Structures are given as C-alpha cells and as structure tokens.
Amino acid sequence: MSNIYLGYHFSITPRELGSEILIAELGEKPFESFIETEDGVIAYIQKDLCTEDVLEDIAILDSSDFTISYHIEEIDQVNWNEEWEKNFEPIDVDGLCHVRAPFHEKTAAKYDIVIEPKMSFGTGHHETTHMMIQHLLELDVTEMKTLDMGCGTAILAILAELKGAKPIDAIDIDNWCYLNSIENVARNSCTHISVYEGDAALLQDKQYDLIIANINRNILLNDMQAYVNSLNPNGIILFSGFYTEDIPFIDASCTSKGLHFEKKIERNNWVSLRYVKK
Numbered sequence: 001m002s003n004i005y006l007g008y009h010f011s012i013t014p015r016e017l018g019s020e021i022l023i024a025e026l027g028e029k030p031f032e033s034f035i036e037t038e039d040g041v042i043a044y045i046q047k048d049l050c051t052e053d054v055l056e057d058i059a060i061l062d063s064s065d066f067t068i069s070y071h072i073e074e075i076d077q078v079n080w081n082e083e084w085e086k087n088f089e090p091i092d093v094d095g096l097c098h099v100r101a102p103f104h105e106k107t108a109a110k111y112d113i114v115i116e117p118k119m120s121f122g123t124g125h126h127e128t129t130h131m132m133i134q135h136l137l138e139l140d141v142t143e144m145k146t147l148d149m150g151c152g153t154a155i156l157a158i159l160a161e162l163k164g165a166k167p168i169d170a171i172d173i174d175n176w177c178y179l180n181s182i183e184n185v186a187r188n189s190c191t192h193i194s195v196y197e198g199d200a201a202l203l204q205d206k207q208y209d210l211i212i213a214n215i216n217r218n219i220l221l222n223d224m225q226a227y228v229n230s231l232n233p234n235g236i237i238l239f240s241g242f243y244t245e246d247i248p249f250i251d252a253s254c255t256s257k258g259l260h261f262e263k264k265i266e267r268n269n270w271v272s273l274r275y276v277k278k
Contacts, residue, residue, distance in 0.1 A: 004047040007073040012040035016268055018066045020126070024216070025058045032176065040068070047074065093133045097159060102187075111137075111162045114187050115153050116180065128214050128240040131265040131272035132156050135238045136212075141165040147208045147230070149223075150215035150241070154181035154195065157212075158188045165210060166192035173199045200226040209235050217242040221253050228257045231277045236262075240272035247271060 008031075012018035019041045023034050026041075030049040035042045045054070055061060061068055090100035090107075098109030106112055129152075136156065142164035148157035151170035160168055170185070170193055172178050178197035185193045196202055200223040209232050213220060220239060231237055237259065239250060244266060250273060251261065259275035266272075 005044050005075045006047050006050050007075050008043040008045070008070050009037075009073060010040040010043065010068055010070045013067040015040055016127075018060065018068065021060045021066075022058070022068070025060055027174075029054055029058075044075075091130070093130060094137060096137050097133050099133075099155060111159055113155060113158050113162070115155055115184055116187065127267040127270035128272065129155060131267055131270065132212060132214050132238055132240050133159060134265055135263070135272060135274055136160060136163060139163075139210075139236065141210055144209040144236075145207070145232075146210040147171070147203075147206070147212065149200070149211060149213040149227070150219070151181050151195070152177050152214070154184050154193065156214065157181070157193050158184065158190055160210070160212070161190045161192050162188075168193045169206070169208075170195045171198055171202055173197070199223070203227070203230045206230050207232050211235070211237040213237065214240045217246045217249065220250060224253045224257060228259065228277065233277060235277045237275050237277070238272065239275070240270070242271060244269050244271050247273070 010022060012022065019036055022041055023043070026034070026043050029045070031043045031045045033044040060066055090098060090104045092098055092109065096109060097111040097113065098107045099113045099115055100106075102114055102116065133156070136159050141160055144165045146157070146160045146165040146168040148154065148160065148168065148170040151157055151172045154170045157168050157170040170181050172181065175197060178195060181195045185195060203226050208230055211227055211231055213227060220241065227237060242250060247264075254261070254275050258277060260278050261273065262276055263274040264271060
C-alpha cells in the first residue's frame with residue numbers, strides 16, 4: 001500500500017456544529033485523521049482506500065442546514081507533526097489545566113497534559129472535552145476508581161490520574177484511539193491507567209466510583225444501564241457528547257435508573273451533565 005494521502009478540504013457554514021457532525025460521519029469511512037481549521041475541516045484518507053463514492057452517503061453534505069464545499073489535495077508522506085504545528089494551538093481551561101502538544105512550551109498550569117494531536121477528537125479543543133475537564137477540575141477524585149468511556153486520546157483519564165484518581169480504566173471502540181491512548185498515557189508518565197479496546201460489554205463485573213462518558217447521545221442512551229450497573233453507591237457520572245436539545249432524553253434515562261442530577265455546563269449549544277447515584 002502506498003503512503004500517498006488525499007486531503008479533503010471542507011469549508012463549512014455554520015462551522016462549529018457542522019464540523020463536528022461531518023467528522024463523526026467521515027469517521028465511519030476510511031478517513032484516518034482530521035484537522036479543524038478556521039473554515040471547517042481537513043480530512044485525510046490513504047489514496048488506495050479512497051473510492052469514487054466515499055462521500056456518497058455522508059448525510060450532512062445534502063443537509064439544507066449547512067453550506068459545505070470542498071476540494072481535494074494529493075499529499076505524499078503526510079508529516080502529522082508538521083500539519084498539527086500549523087493548526088494546533090494549546091488549550092487553557094480556567095487557568096488550571098493546560099493541554100498542549102509536544103512542540104509547545106510547558107507552562108505553569110497546575111495540570112500540564114501533553115497530547116500527540118493526530119486527530120481532532122479529544123485534544124481539548126472540542127466543547128465537550130473542555131466541559132468535562134471543567135467538571136474534573138471541580139471534583140475531588142482522590143483514590144476514586146475511575147472509568148473513561150470513549151476515551152479518545154485519554155486526556156480525561158490522564159487528568160483524573162493527575163488529580164489522584166486510581167485505578168483508572170480507559171476504553172474506546174476505535175483502534176486508533178486505543179493505540180493513541182496508550183501512547184499518551186506513557187507520554188504523561190501515568191502509572192494507574194489501563195487502556196482497553198472495546199465497548200460497554202467490557203464493563204461486566206466492573207465497579208467504579210467515577211465514570212466519565214463523552215460519547216454521542218445514542219450510544220449513551222443504549223449503554224446507560226451498563227454504566228449505572230457499574231457505578232458504586234454515591235458514585236459520580238459525567239456525561240457529554242450531545243446538544244442542549246438532547247438533555248430531556250438523557251435526563252429521563254438517568255432519572256429512571258436512579259441517578260440524581262447535580263450540575264449542567266453549557267458551551268456553544270453543547271452540554272455536559274453531572275449525576276450521582278444515591
């Protein structure tokens with residue numbers, strides 16, 4: 001297989017919501033890396049894996065709610081670090097948590113996290129990750145047995161360990177996320193995080209004091225009972241990955257299973273909710 005890549009440069013209006021939806025849909029295809037830009041998204045795919053109909057069933061491209069155009073660029077031997085150095089800026093969350101790439105200088109933030117930013121998921125730029133970091137910064141998670149479900153780059157698991165949580169399980173169904181999480185755990189010298197590839201089926205006979213679930217609405221609703229079953233009494237569960245209008249569905253599922261609402265954070269129509277199991 002060649003190392004020639006195609007870069008699909010998408011311009012999207014409105015950008016923030018459109019970019020998230022487009023990345024989620026393209027993620028079901030052989031696209032293997034995404035960079036969010038000022039105009040939209042660059043999606044990278046190996047030329048050998050790209051077919052003429054690769055965009056055929058991407059629903060957002062036919063949506064009247066968004067205006068999307070694109071052009072394709074052929075690239076030899078993508079240097080991901082070079083691409084990210086051009087597009088990736090460090091993130092500061094409330095002056096307490098700094099998320100940066102290896103090529104950024106370290107700051108005096110209390111929690112300094114280094115993430116190799118090969119994809120846009122879980123780098124801290126997205127609203128959902130930012131809000132989950134805010135929740136974790138507020139909580140005392142010392143000695144809490146923790147689950148980071150849909151861990152992405154494991155940024156939330158890493159922050160949990162830096163704040164004293166242990167042991168920690170980080171789970172993602174995506175193989176790239178699984179491998180990148182292992183890299184980032186080692187990069188941040190974490191010793192209490194175990195990374196697994198899989199889904200909620202791995203939670204059988206597992207119990208946690210804290211569950212972090214930054215996933216889309218449908219998966220959260222489908223797996224909610226598994227999360228509740230795995231949460232210890234008085235345990236805390238943090239949700240994100242959905243929009244303000246999804247709150248009634250998430251809340252109905254949570255309350256029907258014995259979870260009690262504690263806090264909501266909103267950011268650009270994205271939302272993060274905190275519940276406790278009484």
